Amino acid sequence: MRHRGLETDGIAPYLFLAPLLVLLVLFILYPVTMNLLASFTEWKGYGPQKWIGLSNYEKMFQDQAFWTSLLNTGIFVLYIPIGTAFTLFVAALMRESIAGWKTYRAILYIPNLLGYVIMGVIFSIYLRDDGILNALIRWVTGAPVHFLIDPVLAVNSIGLILVVWLHLGFGIIYFLAAMNGIEKSIYEAAIIDGANFWKTFTNVTVPSIRFAVEFFVVFNFIEVFARMFSFIYTLTQGGPGYSTFTLEYGIFAQGFQKFQAGYASAWSMVLFVFCAVISTVQIRLMQRRDA
Amino acid sequence: MKKVILGLGFVFLCTAGSLAAQTLTVWDFKYGEVTGAQVPMKQIDALFMKANPGVKINHVSQPLDPQYYQIIQSAATANSGPDVAMFHPGAREYGFDDILVDLGPHIKDVKGQFTDASLEMVSIGGKLGAPVKLLPMTMQGFGIYYNKEYFKKAGLDPEKAPKNAKDFLAACEKLKAAGIVPITSGQTYTVNFFLRTAVANAYGPTVPGLADGTQKFDTPAFRQSVQFLKDLIDKGYVEKDGFSRPYFMDGIDKFAAGGGAMFVGLLSDVGNWKIFSDKLGAKNVGYFPAVNFPGGKYQDQQVAQGAGIGYGVMKWTKNEKLAAAYVKFATTGEGAKIYASATGALSPNTAAGGDASAYPVLKVIQGYLKSGIAKDYPPLFYNGYEDDSNRLCDQLFVTGTMTIDQFLTEYQKLVTKK
Amino acid sequence: MKKSSVFGPGAQITVQALMVVLVLASLLPLYNVVSSSFKSIDEFTVNPLWPPQKVVPDNYQYAAFSASLLQFTVNSIVYVPAAVVFYLAVCISAGYAFGKMRFALRLPLFLLVLFLSIFPQLLLATQVFKLISGLGLTNTGLGAVLSWVAYFAPFGTYIMTTYFAEMPYELVEAARIDGAGPLRILTKIMAPLAKPMTATIAIIGFQAMWNELPFSLLILQTQELRTLTVGIAMMRGEFGLRVPILSAALVIAMVVPLGIFLLFQRYITLGVTAGAVKG
Numbered sequence A: 001m002r003h004r005g006l007e008t009d010g011i012a013p014y015l016f017l018a019p020l021l022v023l024l025v026l027f028i029l030y031p032v033t034m035n036l037l038a039s040f041t042e043w044k045g046y047g048p049q050k051w052i053g054l055s056n057y058e059k060m061f062q063d064q065a066f067w068t069s070l071l072n073t074g075i076f077v078l079y080i081p082i083g084t085a086f087t088l089f090v091a092a093l094m095r096e097s098i099a100g101w102k103t104y105r106a107i108l109y110i111p112n113l114l115g116y117v118i119m120g121v122i123f124s125i126y127l128r129d130d131g132i133l134n135a136l137i138r139w140v141t142g143a144p145v146h147f148l149i150d151p152v153l154a155v156n157s158i159g160l161i162l163v164v165w166l167h168l169g170f171g172i173i174y175f176l177a178a179m180n181g182i183e184k185s186i187y188e189a190a191i192i193d194g195a196n197f198w199k200t201f202t203n204v205t206v207p208s209i210r211f212a213v214e215f216f217v218v219f220n221f222i223e224v225f226a227r228m229f230s231f232i233y234t235l236t237q238g239g240p241g242y243s244t245f246t247l248e249y250g251i252f253a254q255g256f257q258k259f260q261a262g263y264a265s266a267w268s269m270v271l272f273v274f275c276a277v278i279s280t281v282q283i284r285l286m287q288r289r290d291a
Numbered sequence B: 001m002k003k004v005i006l007g008l009g010f011v012f013l014c015t016a017g018s019l020a021a022q023t024l025t026v027w028d029f030k031y032g033e034v035t036g037a038q039v040p041m042k043q044i045d046a047l048f049m050k051a052n053p054g055v056k057i058n059h060v061s062q063p064l065d066p067q068y069y070q071i072i073q074s075a076a077t078a079n080s081g082p083d084v085a086m087f088h089p090g091a092r093e094y095g096f097d098d099i100l101v102d103l104g105p106h107i108k109d110v111k112g113q114f115t116d117a118s119l120e121m122v123s124i125g126g127k128l129g130a131p132v133k134l135l136p137m138t139m140q141g142f143g144i145y146y147n148k149e150y151f152k153k154a155g156l157d158p159e160k161a162p163k164n165a166k167d168f169l170a171a172c173e174k175l176k177a178a179g180i181v182p183i184t185s186g187q188t189y190t191v192n193f194f195l196r197t198a199v200a201n202a203y204g205p206t207v208p209g210l211a212d213g214t215q216k217f218d219t220p221a222f223r224q225s226v227q228f229l230k231d232l233i234d235k236g237y238v239e240k241d242g243f244s245r246p247y248f249m250d251g252i253d254k255f256a257a258g259g260g261a262m263f264v265g266l267l268s269d270v271g272n273w274k275i276f277s278d279k280l281g282a283k284n285v286g287y288f289p290a291v292n293f294p295g296g297k298y299q300d301q302q303v304a305q306g307a308g309i310g311y312g313v314m315k316w317t318k319n320e321k322l323a324a325a326y327v328k329f330a331t332t333g334e335g336a337k338i339y340a341s342a343t344g345a346l347s348p349n350t351a352a353g354g355d356a357s358a359y360p361v362l363k364v365i366q367g368y369l370k371s372g373i374a375k376d377y378p379p380l381f382y383n384g385y386e387d388d389s390n391r392l393c394d395q396l397f398v399t400g401t402m403t404i405d406q407f408l409t410e411y412q413k414l415v416t417k418k
Numbered sequence C: 001m002k003k004s005s006v007f008g009p010g011a012q013i014t015v016q017a018l019m020v021v022l023v024l025a026s027l028l029p030l031y032n033v034v035s036s037s038f039k040s041i042d043e044f045t046v047n048p049l050w051p052p053q054k055v056v057p058d059n060y061q062y063a064a065f066s067a068s069l070l071q072f073t074v075n076s077i078v079y080v081p082a083a084v085v086f087y088l089a090v091c092i093s094a095g096y097a098f099g100k101m102r103f104a105l106r107l108p109l110f111l112l113v114l115f116l117s118i119f120p121q122l123l124l125a126t127q128v129f130k131l132i133s134g135l136g137l138t139n140t141g142l143g144a145v146l147s148w149v150a151y152f153a154p155f156g157t158y159i160m161t162t163y164f165a166e167m168p169y170e171l172v173e174a175a176r177i178d179g180a181g182p183l184r185i186l187t188k189i190m191a192p193l194a195k196p197m198t199a200t201i202a203i204i205g206f207q208a209m210w211n212e213l214p215f216s217l218l219i220l221q222t223q224e225l226r227t228l229t230v231g232i233a234m235m236r237g238e239f240g241l242r243v244p245i246l247s248a249a250l251v252i253a254m255v256v257p258l259g260i261f262l263l264f265q266r267y268i269t270l271g272v273t274a275g276a277v278k279g
Helices: A012-038 A055-061 A064-095 A101-126 A132-141 A151-180 A184-192 A197-208 A210-226 A229-235 A247-257 A261-290 B002-019 B038-051 B067-078 B116-121 B148-153 B165-177 B189-206 B220-234 B240-244 B248-256 B273-280 B320-331 B333-343 B360-371 B385-398 B404-416 C009-037 C041-046 C058-066 C069-100 C106-116 C121-134 C141-166 C169-177 C182-193 C195-210 C214-219 C228-234 C243-277
Strands: A041-043 A049-051 B022-028 B055-061 B084-087 B134-136 B140-147 B262-266 B285-288 B302-305 B310-313 B373-375
Touching (some): A012 A041, A012 A261, A012 C069, A012 C106, A012 C121, A012 C141, A055 A261, A064 A151, A064 A210, A064 A247, A101 A229, A101 C009, A101 C195, A101 C228, A101 C243, A132 C009, A151 A210, A151 A229, A184 A197, A229 A247, A229 C228, A247 A261, A247 C121, A261 C106, A261 C121, B022 B320, B038 B055, B038 B333, B067 C121, B067 C214, B084 B320, B140 B148, B140 B273, B140 B360, B165 B220, B189 B220, B189 B248, B189 B262, B189 B373, B189 B385, B220 B385, B220 B404, B248 B262, B248 B273, B248 C041, B273 B285, B285 B360, B302 B360, B310 B320, B320 B333, C009 C243, C069 C106, C069 C141, C069 C195, C069 C228, C069 C243, C106 C141, C121 C141, C228 C243
Parallel strands (some): B022 B084, B302 B373
Antiparallel strands (some): A041 A049, B084 B310, B140 B262
């Protein structure tokens, strides 16, 4: 995005940016800074704040819930490559103009569209031991699967549903569009060479949309670290036990349930570091693409 | 002449002021129960508005779990919000003492109607005689209901509640053999409530010692009950399906529809004697307060919270007198009667009573309330204690990722944690 | 796209089967909800799975009126489009500034905006609430709208920036030669040309704000003002709400997003497409 000439546009750009910048400073920059300060205090969320230095951080590193949330987040992250690969695969299939692909694409987008809050509540009903999915499973295997009770299953269910399933629809549209941008000639050359679907997929399709894939992965990282809360809150409330507890949920539980806003801010700072890393990666990716 | 006009003007302004519509905003976490509490609350509001023309009640439903106290906290930060709000007496309310009005001067005429146990819980620091911050609307308790018809079917005496742990286990075995689900469950609340009854029997009048350190959780009596509950679950006597129910209400409904023989329920509000009697037949519902363990110090203790929920007046209200009047209206006299009879709540107001003649099980409950009450332990602790406790219970009872020793250690730690 | 030459008939069938499985998986939870919403509470307790034996509208009555969901829907319909308009104004002007204008701080500010677009709402919630109450905007639609625009605008700005950057600079030059000032260029030339992308971020923004929870929950405190999403999240009572009523509430909540989707499907696809090709 290089601009010609040495002239600038004067103050006009700053005026155009003013609304955005004012909002950002007030609603994001200032809160993040205040959070950092709050993490060194003992505070109810209202009323006076008492400086206690690094106590919150000490407490956090000794808190089993903290380490469990990191572990859980790690598990969710593992689903990102699975989700990305599966989405790519389905998109590539659809690309072959199979009958009805437009309808499929539309229907698969619906879970995405409805949002985490609605889907969270829907799945909390759907995945119950006496729910409809388990009724089908019982019909086949005779025993229900404890999606929401078993700690291992619970966290993996969320990983599968949120990372793979709820982003599938969006990913398909996104990848289909990116694949459309691949030069036809390259694609056709591969077919003439006799390559089958798999060979084309792995050697031509995926590498050609590398940037789209990278951005999809980053998008998923953001969702896992910074957007999962509504879903977990409506589905499992971080349970059973702490098996679906995350950093975001910890901030919520500590800050808003137990009125330990200072302690919650310490957790926030850890989350902040992760987000900052993701953000930097995203920016680097963009700069590479533009180069 | 001027003086007369000024005088008249002054009088006019005063009357105009009092004739102008006043709005009283009430925040409530039970108002959202559209088929439950909302019905009598609407009636109470209508009556109050009738008795106080020109007053409008703006009754707002707030979500309880867990945003309610967060929303109250937000209101405290902004120093504005409702005139009246509902609270859980006990520790949760103590945290908000500084934003609640001292109701003392307003309730001189009704204070005597309330039981000491309830007043204690709504006074600062839980001390009788300290300033009263809420008026209690219900008293709460927990116990085990059973379906008499199912007992009969399994070959058990329907009029005799299991006397002790051994009988209880035998009853479960018989029920299972007869193809009846022994214990219907709902989310983690079954464990939660069962432990409360167990603590009552394990510690009796010494329950408050758990909070000040004179009593510990790792005692043989409590350990026995924890082991017992775990065995019940492992043996399949507790309906495992119930743990993944997203809502406790579904468990209640299941038992009320004949889905199981026993259910750990409440005394007031929901999942109580009235609902089960109405659905299963008033003669069909049995009750006992806790499982008795051999060699246990205390038997048949009824765990009770002197006050289950109550209303308070917020300090930033501009209509303190009116707000206090509303609080009194809802918790005494006609208001209390309406709420109690509609929801089956037990009122700590001695002037409002449940109709024991139509509900035999209520008589049983009242008997236990008279013979021996133990304090409920979670209200003794910090905000969010119940959530932490539930998560630990999940790990031991539901997911099986903890041993009993680990559980007891961690559970004890919660007392000093914050 | 040309008809497939890569799949033989056998493979075609397998692929179709896979698609059907995926579609069923998408729709089964929704069927569950719709079917539960028409059952009476008593029936649901004994028949949780199969279609209702007796269809009752009671749950919708409860959900819409006693639980105020209808009111919440109206609120959402009022706030969200208003917020989207504000959001578009901010994103388009900022996007144009970053994408086509020249000024010293362009890159650092752009990176800052990008950097700030990731942070989770929970990190900000307590402080945002303090800010809103400081401005006296608690329990107002304006408070919620401001918080939404502030939170979602960075991403919208980023998309508009890339779009404007791709446009040929000649357009701007020609206009300047004609003597147009920056405001004219933005409003008369650039914004109209950006219509497809505007539609896209409008839809993305709409979806995001419609489903927003943390800020709305804190700021909108009374029944009259709450949004639909908050209403759904709130439907728990002390021990939870019964499934049939909850299902009816969910169906009501799904109507608007699904409706918008059916109407604007083309734009969503178009926009995501454009975004993907440009990276």
